[in-house]
Amino acid sequence: MSVAEFVKGVHDGQIDVVEHIHRTLEECKIINKEYGYLNLISEESAIAQAKLVSKKRKGAKGALAGLPVSIKDSICVKGVESTAGSAMLKGYIPPFDAGCVSRLRQAGAIIVGKTAQDEFGFGSFSTNTGIGFTAPKNPFDRLRSCGGSSGGAAGLAQKLSVPHVALGESTGGSIVNPASFCGVVGLCPTYGRVSRYGLIDYGSSLDKVGPIGKTVADVALALKVIAGFDEKESTTATVPVEDYPSFVKKDVAGLRVGILKESFGEGTDSAVEKSVWGAIKQLESAGVDCREISLKIPIEYGIPTYYIIAPSEASTNLAKLCGLRYGAEEKIEGDFNTYFSEVRSRAFGKEAKRRIMLGTFTRMAGYRDAYYVKATKVRRLIIDEYKNVFKKCDAVISPTVSILPPRFDEIKNLTPAQNYLIDALTVSPNLAGLPHLNMPVGKHNGLPIGAMLTTDHFKEGVLVQLGAALE
Amino acid sequence: MKVDSALIEHVAKNARLQLSRTECEAFLPEFEEILDVYKKLNGIDVTGVEPALQPVDLAPNLREDKIKASFSQEKALANTKHKKDGYFKGPRTM
Numbered sequence: 001m002s003v004a005e006f007v008k009g010v011h012d013g014q015i016d017v018v019e020h021i022h023r024t025l026e027e028c029k030i031i032n033k034e035y036g037y038l039n040l041i042s043e044e045s046a047i048a049q050a051k052l053v054s055k056k057r058k059g060a061k062g063a064l065a066g067l068p069v070s071i072k073d074s075i076c077v078k079g080v081e082s083t084a085g086s087a088m089l090k091g092y093i094p095p096f097d098a099g100c101v102s103r104l105r106q107a108g109a110i111i112v113g114k115t116a117q118d119e120f121g122f123g124s125f126s127t128n129t130g131i132g133f134t135a136p137k138n139p140f141d142r143l144r145s146c147g148g149s150s151g152g153a154a155g156l157a158q159k160l161s162v163p164h165v166a167l168g169e170s171t172g173g174s175i176v177n178p179a180s181f182c183g184v185v186g187l188c189p190t191y192g193r194v195s196r197y198g199l200i201d202y203g204s205s206l207d208k209v210g211p212i213g214k215t216v217a218d219v220a221l222a223l224k225v226i227a228g229f230d231e232k233e234s235t236t237a238t239v240p241v242e243d244y245p246s247f248v249k250k251d252v253a254g255l256r257v258g259i260l261k262e263s264f265g266e267g268t269d270s271a272v273e274k275s276v277w278g279a280i281k282q283l284e285s286a287g288v289d290c291r292e293i294s295l296k297i298p299i300e301y302g303i304p305t306y307y308i309i310a311p312s313e314a315s316t317n318l319a320k321l322c323g324l325r326y327g328a329e330e331k332i333e334g335d336f337n338t339y340f341s342e343v344r345s346r347a348f349g350k351e352a353k354r355r356i357m358l359g360t361f362t363r364m365a366g367y368r369d370a371y372y373v374k375a376t377k378v379r380r381l382i383i384d385e386y387k388n389v390f391k392k393c394d395a396v397i398s399p400t401v402s403i404l405p406p407r408f409d410e411i412k413n414l415t416p417a418q419n420y421l422i423d424a425l426t427v428s429p430n431l432a433g434l435p436h437l438n439m440p441v442g443k444h445n446g447l448p449i450g451a452m453l454t455t456d457h458f459k460e461g462v463l464v465q466l467g468a469a470l471e
Numbered sequence: 472m473k474v475d476s477a478l479i480e481h482v483a484k485n486a487r488l489q490l491s492r493t494e495c496e497a498f499l500p501e502f503e504e505i506l507d508v509y510k511k512l513n514g515i516d517v518t519g520v521e522p523a524l525q526p527v528d529l530a531p532n533l534r535e536d537k538i539k540a541s542f543s544q545e546k547a548l549a550n551t552k553h554k555k556d557g558y559f560k561g562p563r564t565m
Contacts, residue, residue, distance in 0.1 A: 095549060205524060205525040234531065237529055301512060304512050324553060329551065332560065335563055341488060348488070357479075357486055357498065364482065371509060373522060376522035376523055378517060380521055381520060417504040420505075433527045434526075
């Protein structure tokens with residue numbers, strides 16, 4: 001059943017929302033035991049919310065009435081522990097809802113829990129978990145990764161049998177990467193399309209909230225609900241929100257799609273190539289004009305640019321986490337430097353410390369111009385190159401990730417730099433703030449493969465249109 | 472540039488992190504490897520290029536400067552045990 005059909009059932013009184021949420025929560029518990037997709041199941045508040053919808057009070061006639069939704073742990077939910085997967089925020093109960101969560105609630109959606117992730121989003125496999133957290137497992141093979149950093153969101157989107165949408169967050173590919181590894185649809189919108197208010201930030205010029213679900217229509221509907229200007233978030237856009245679900249049935253004939261030539265060949269798994277080419281053929285047979293394009297600067301310089309800018313921003317954002325006001329605390333002793341350093345050293349995990357160190361270094365006097373400032377200039381060139389391509393194309397297609405989901409024992413042997421290379425195809429659309437979508441396009445040895453479509457700023461409708469043509 | 476334990480310790484101090492000797496030793500080769508990745512940017516000329524501090528040209532959307540209801544002191548202080556007389560309590564700064 002699609003999300004739209006489910007919501008219609010609720011509007012028509014055919015579905016008992018309270019009974020349905022009880023059933024959903026039970027299924028979440030069973031799945032969680034085996035796969036670890038949720039850091040927390042918000043049973044009590046979910047039931048209370050379902051009762052409100054059922055009594056035709058809050059959100060009963062909304063676009064997502066009664067729909068179970070899960071929220072990445074880095075997005076604040078009022079009254080529900082929100083940790084971003086970090087011991088640093090263990091015990092933090094936000095006194096407010098994130099902007100996207102308020103919109104979901106107003107639309108009648110019911111929050112079932114907080115999904116597992118890499119600590120603060122620092123990873124591509126959901127294995128860089130905070131102290132005391134565990135990595136979620138791939139829905140098709142529990143010895144393999146879900147991808148990351150929104151791994152729990154994508155895993156739950158695949159595994160839950162009832163209609164459901166997960167909210168993920170992407171800084172360098174954290175929506176489409178796990179969607180690809182878990183065989184679901186993930187849509188990362190344009191930077192500024194969805195409010196970041198209440199998002200526990202990683203990189204403020206990069207972070208985007210977006211939906212993950214089983215179908216294009218499901219994520220299109222969720223995006224329509226969460227998108228739009230938020231007076232509490234000055235980087236949200238006033239560009240009108242389109243009716244994304246209406247793009248599902250739009251004819252794709254005549255659209256022009258660029259095939260990213262640098263994403264094929266050396267370094268890309270042959271099974272991944274084959275499936276993505278299959279998707280390209282499918283678009284061509286629907287009348288899409290597909291032709292090869294090149295994005296030399298984004299592909300060649302995306303990784304170093306991203307891995308300078310993102311840790312630089314992360315190290316400043318995480319400076320506020322120091323054992324005061326919320327989260328991890330110690331007995332107050334000594335001066336502030338000693339106190340802050342002690343709390344941070346105890347509560348941050350390994351990758352969080354690594355990225356704080358890298359970001360502090362790239363912003364330090366004597367190194368700032370050579371690293372941070374230079375990277376921001378290369379970012380400009382990356383954006384410009386995409387903009388030029390979009391003069392000739394409506395979208396770009398490539399594999400989302402060039403490999404199949406790896407096993408945990410393989411990931412363990414990767415050095416941090418090798419680990420970062422997994423993001424080769426996803427970092428540049430993120431640096432450029434462009435909307436991008438993962439579409440499941442095949443399987444190899446039972447493991448899912450995803451194709452990534454990228455469009456120009458605020459062209460999410462075209463993503464939906466092309467994505468639907470691949471279903 | 473020489474990457475050595477003195478540099479790592481200096482960065483850690485600025486980052487308000489106390490790294491153990493083991494953490495420092497593990498971080499040194501990782502840091503060198505990551506800086507090698509960064510070096511790739513030496514191959515691109517950015518003369519005359521304006522930095523991109525954010526990806527989308529968004530007009531500043533500032534709300535009207537009007538006082539509105541906000542968090543109560545009680546709510547703002549709810550997540551810490553370090554508080555006194557309605558204020559956050561922190562370590563000494565001098």
